[in-house]
Amino acid sequence: MADGMDLFAYNVNHGATLVAMLRQPRREPSAVLESEAESLQSAKTLNTTAGGESVAEKAAEMVVDKTDETTKVTAEPAASNNEVPVELECDQCDNSLDSKCRKCGCFTCGGKDDEAHTLACDECGYYYHMRCLAVPLKEVPEGDWYCDLCRNDPNDIVIGETKLDLSKSRKSKMPSATTKREWGGGKSCAGMSKSCTVVPSNHIGSIPGVRVGQSWRFRIQVSESGVHRPPVGGIAGGSTTPAMSIVLAGGYPEDDDHGEEFYYTGSGGYDLSGNKRQAKAQSFDQELVRGNRSLALSCAAPVDEINGAVATDWKQSSPVRVCRSYKLAKMHPEFAPKEGVRYDGLYRLVKYWREKGVSGFYVWRYFFRRDDPEPAPWTEEGKQNIERLGLFMYESEDDGMTAKAKGKTPAKSAGTAEAHKRAKIQRTYVPSPELAEMIRLDKQNIRLWTQIGANTYTSESAYLEALSEGELMCPICQELVQQPCTTPCGHNICAPCLRTSMKKYGIICPMCRCDISSMGLADSVHLHMNQNLVTILKALIPSYGLSWDSKFQVACMQRALRTGITVEE
Structure with missing residues (x-):
């Protein structure tokens, strides 16, 4: 580097x-050679004089020849840099001039002649004749010189x-690097370039900043936004947690969509092994496991794995985010988007049951009903709301660049292109006056809010993304900061993460290593939490702090009762 x-x-x-x-250090002289050099150097620097002449001057005039089985040291008075010329005996040829040796002679031919035109590599230390190099040299190069193996x-x-x-x-030499064939025709093999850090992956309910009617061109972008995390599966949820979201794509003939209400078919029943991922007919019964069970857990009723259940009060069922894909248009074109994937709001499960499907095998069916304050995007009110908010189909910046590089026009309709252009030019997210007042009170993060305010954002989602992936991302856990502590140097860190860092590395900032002892006692974990920042994040993200806020307040009260000291967190 x-x-x-x-x-x-x-x-x-x-x-x-x-x-x-990795550059390796040069081989150092033996211990005997070091001791001889140190004794000679001490003799030169001795301040005692003998007969009006210093011992150092006498030592400079002497030539000390001492030869034993391993080392030969020669002191010359002409050494200007006070270094002792060293000559080591070769353990392979015993410094014989008649025998060829690649260790003390030329590494290529082994010869020891023509010392005037012999070069020593500054990396490995081996010798090379200038005539024996792969590209012979006629003149001795200036500065450092490295052999072909070290260069x-x-x-x-x-x-x-x-x-x-x-x-x-090697990839550039493969046929696939220059092929003109379009494999997949989209982003079927693309990986995620980012992930949603505004809310955790198991978040239930709407995503802050994402409004009803927002659409994305590819499923992978829906996953990146956090609305529906699985890039392929239609159900987001596990066997022990309620479902967070689903995608309506018309994958089963039993699906029936009526807009405000719809019948959804569970997953499974198709043989996807080997090369049968495009199976058209169901070949075995569906089971109430994984995603199917997570949908059952979202119903306000005990789980019944045989007959299903009906919610005692469907309003008490867990909210599920619902997206509709353009693939649904082959069955229900009146509610499906013309292209991409669209977020249609929150729905709640009314009931679920098990029945025989069209193929003769059993399927699990779920009846959902819409429960979202925002109007549905297919209604006139919903269309006006999309126009008012300036929502447009999200496309990553590299999509248009890739299409232009291929000499093609990005595949989007005239209405979408016009909406995209209008949103890019006119639509700019501006914090509300209430939020602006909260930001003004956060004196500890003046630099942060000044930098954020200098940029423009096309939507609230982009604004939150800039916060969660920028200054408000904890440098230790790499998530949106929880129980935020603002250091005197202006960095925001989770209180638990900061405590762990202080125990291991001392009372210093994990980002810039400045002293942060003013934040609390040097031997305590009593840290001052930035309540102004917590208020701002709760206004932007309604679910922020639900997992730790109540526990944190109880802990503060218990500590105050136990110690008699009230700490302003």
């Missing part, structure tokens, strides 16, 4: 292969903040 650079200064893409080269190609060294040159890689 370049001087002053670390690994984070390089723009390395996901899946890239790095080759690290690095400057083109393979990545300078800070630059990308790797893959033009000579």
Whole structure:
């Protein structure tokens, strides 16, 4: 790596292969040689004089020859840098001038002649005749010189903040690197480039900043937004937790959509092994496991694995986020989007049961009813709300660039393109006056809010994303900061993470290593939580702090009663 650079200064893409080269130190003289050099140096620096002449001057005039089985040391008065010339005996040829040796002679031919045109590698220390090199040299090079085994190609060294040159890689020589065929016709094999950090992955309810009518071109982008996390599966949930979200794509013939209400068929029943992932007919019964069971857990009724159940009060069922895919248009075009995937709001489960499907095998069916304050996107009121909010189909920045590089026009309708253009130019998210007043009171994060306010955001979701993935991401756990503590240097860190860091590394900031002892007692875990920042995050994210706020307040009261000291957290 370049001087002053670390690994984070390089723009390395996901899946890239790095080759690290470690420079080894030179071989040092033996212990006997070091002792001889130290004794000679001490004799030169001795301040005692003999007969008006210093011992150091006498030692400089002497030539000390001492030869034993391992070492020969010679002191010359002409050494200007006070270094002792050293000659080591070769353990392979005993310094014989007649025998060839690759250790003390030329590493290529083993010869020991023509010392005037013999080069020593500054890395490995081996000798080379200038005539024996792969590219023979006629003149002695100036400065450092490295042999072919130690020399690095400057083109393979990545300078800070630059990308790797893959033009000579093995991948660039494969046929797939230059093929013109479009494999998949979309993002079927694309991986996630980011993840939602505004709320946890098991969050139930609406996602802050995502409004009804928001749409995405690809399923992978829906997963990145946090609305529906699985990039392929239709049900988000496990066997022990209620379902968080589902996607209506018309995958089963039993699906029946009426907009405000719909009948959803559970997952399973298709043989997806081997090369049968495009199976058209159900081949076995569905079971109430995994995603199917998570839907049953969201119903306000005990789980019945045989007959199903009906909610005692469907309003008390767990809310489920519902998205509709353009694939649903083949069955219910009046409620399906024309393209991409659209978020249609929260629904609650009324009942679920087991019955025989069209194929003759048993399926689990679920009856949902809409319960969202925002209007449905297919209604006139919903269309006006989408226009008022400036919602448009989300497309990542590289989608248009990829299409242009192929000489094609991005596949989107004229209405979507116009809405996208209008939102990009006119729509800008501005915090409400109440939120702006809360931000003004947060004096500890003046630098943060000034930097955030200097940028423009097309939606509330983009605003929250900039906060959760920027200054309000804890540098230790890499999540949205919880129980935030703002250090005197202006960094926001989770209180539990900061306590752990203080125990291991001392009372210093994990980001910039400045002293933060003013935040609390040096030997205590009593840290001052930034209540102004908590108020702002609760206003932006209604579910923020639900997992720790009540426990934190109880702990503060108990500590105050036990110690008699009230700590302002």
